[in-house]
Amino acid sequence: MTVCAGSHCMRIRLLSHRDLAAILEIQNSSRQASAWEETDYEQLLGDNQGMVLVAETEGAVPPEILGFAVFHKVGEESELWNLAVAPRHQRRGVAKALFQEARRRLLQAGVAAIFLEVRASNAPALGFYRALGFKTLMRRKRYYQDPSEDALVLSIDLAPPSGN
Numbered sequence: 001m002t003v004c005a006g007s008h009c010m011r012i013r014l015l016s017h018r019d020l021a022a023i024l025e026i027q028n029s030s031r032q033a034s035a036w037e038e039t040d041y042e043q044l045l046g047d048n049q050g051m052v053l054v055a056e057t058e059g060a061v062p063p064e065i066l067g068f069a070v071f072h073k074v075g076e077e078s079e080l081w082n083l084a085v086a087p088r089h090q091r092r093g094v095a096k097a098l099f100q101e102a103r104r105r106l107l108q109a110g111v112a113a114i115f116l117e118v119r120a121s122n123a124p125a126l127g128f129y130r131a132l133g134f135k136t137l138m139r140r141k142r143y144y145q146d147p148s149e150d151a152l153v154l155s156i157d158l159a160p161p162s163g164n
């Protein structure tokens with residue numbers, strides 16, 4: 001999928017092995033992203049229930065990776081396991097474009113809802129998820145360590161209710 005905002009266009013596609021260094025760099029530039037190892041992403045590449053999407057510049061040679069999102073499907077539900085956009089490309093619609101393409105693919109795969117956990121103090125991520133329509137389901141006390149913090153569990157229904 002290609003998405004344009006003004007004169008900037010980006011392409012959203014599935015992760016490939018050659019993207020691993022770039023997404024690890026983006027992940028490691030953000031304290032709030034889950035700190036995964038390269039092997040974690042490699043495992044997901046071979047997992048039928050896993051889906052890792054990357055956003056890259058369209059038109060530039062070579063393209064620059066702007067951000068990524070990791071989903072894992074469990075039956076009719078999907079969990080958002082990781083998400084980060086390179087700091088200098090934030091607030092340009094990159095995460096929104098990743099989510100729109102994920103939503104399209106997950107609906108096609110029969111997924112009805114997405115769930116995620118987020119640190120209660122992560123205001124940028126909460127602002128993003130709420131802008132997309134996620135609702136808070138519950139608070140998990142001291143769910144995170146280093147530093148210890150509550151998690152908020154958020155979810156969104158993907159399919160609009162039928163019949164109205």
Ligand SMILES: CC(C)(COP(=O)(O)OP(=O)(O)OC[C@H]1O[C@@H](n2cnc3c(N)ncnc32)[C@H](O)[C@@H]1OP(=O)(O)O)[C@@H](O)C(=O)NCCC(=O)NCCS
Pocket residue numbers: 030032033034082083084085086089090091092093094095096097117118119122123124125126127128129131132
């Ligand atoms: C959360 C994150 C992925 C958002 O990515 P992004 O590409 O900057 O988000 P978008 O540009 O697509 O934002 C879409 C909308 O979400 C909301 N939003 C995004 N960032 C926000 C912020 N910092 N504060 C409040 N609202 C925000 C806005 O409504 C925004 O629309 P607008 O820019 O027109 O106002 C990014 O801040 C990030 O990488 N954070 C560090 C990693 C992280 O926290 N991951 C989540 C772990 S659970």
